[in-house]
Amino acid sequence: MFTRKLGDASCILPSMQTNPSKVVRVLMRPSPVNLLKLAGLIGALFLGGCSVFMAADQPDQRDLSVLTAGTKRREIIAELGQPMTSRLVGLKRVDLFSFTQGYSKEAKIGRAFAHGTLDVATGGVWEIAGTPAEAMFSGKKLSYEVTYDENDRVQRVQRLGE
Numbered sequence: 001m002f003t004r005k006l007g008d009a010s011c012i013l014p015s016m017q018t019n020p021s022k023v024v025r026v027l028m029r030p031s032p033v034n035l036l037k038l039a040g041l042i043g044a045l046f047l048g049g050c051s052v053f054m055a056a057d058q059p060d061q062r063d064l065s066v067l068t069a070g071t072k073r074r075e076i077i078a079e080l081g082q083p084m085t086s087r088l089v090g091l092k093r094v095d096l097f098s099f100t101q102g103y104s105k106e107a108k109i110g111r112a113f114a115h116g117t118l119d120v121a122t123g124g125v126w127e128i129a130g131t132p133a134e135a136m137f138s139g140k141k142l143s144y145e146v147t148y149d150e151n152d153r154v155q156r157v158q159r160l161g162e
Contacts, residue, residue: 051130052119055111059102059139067144073152083146091150096160100139 066079073093077083083095118126143160
């Protein structure tokens with residue numbers, strides 16, 4: 001054995017002059033604790049970050065202010081996407097929109113950052129709670145029936161379901 005001075009602390013190391021592979025064998029010895037650590041590391045590498053990516057990939061927040069009287073149909077389609085159905089009732093068009101109301105860019109970035117920080121702080125254990133949480137809070141399903149006048153401007157908006 002020899003002692004090497006490291007600042008105020010001493011570090012006692014096994015002599016590697018006689019058998020350097022002995023140190024490696026001691027470090028590589030399969031013990032339940034070492035195997036558990038290895039399994040945790042592998043799990044964190046493969047599973048870690050799922051909640052981070054899920055938070056960043058949540059649906060975007062839609063601007064529902066377009067659902068007001070007088071808005072042009074093309075503006076609503078630009079914001080909400082194509083209607084699920086569209087039909088004519090006399091001279092008036094009636095569209096049914098169904099979509100998932102998501103989150104603002106700031107909220108998605110904040111959630112992803114929080115998940116990443118918690119992943120690092122807990123060595124990946126946070127994923128046990130973070131991933132199911134992101135799966136549960138994945139936006140709210142909304143449906144609207146929009147009636148337009150003969151000029152394709154919103155006349156009436158009705159929210160469906162609740």
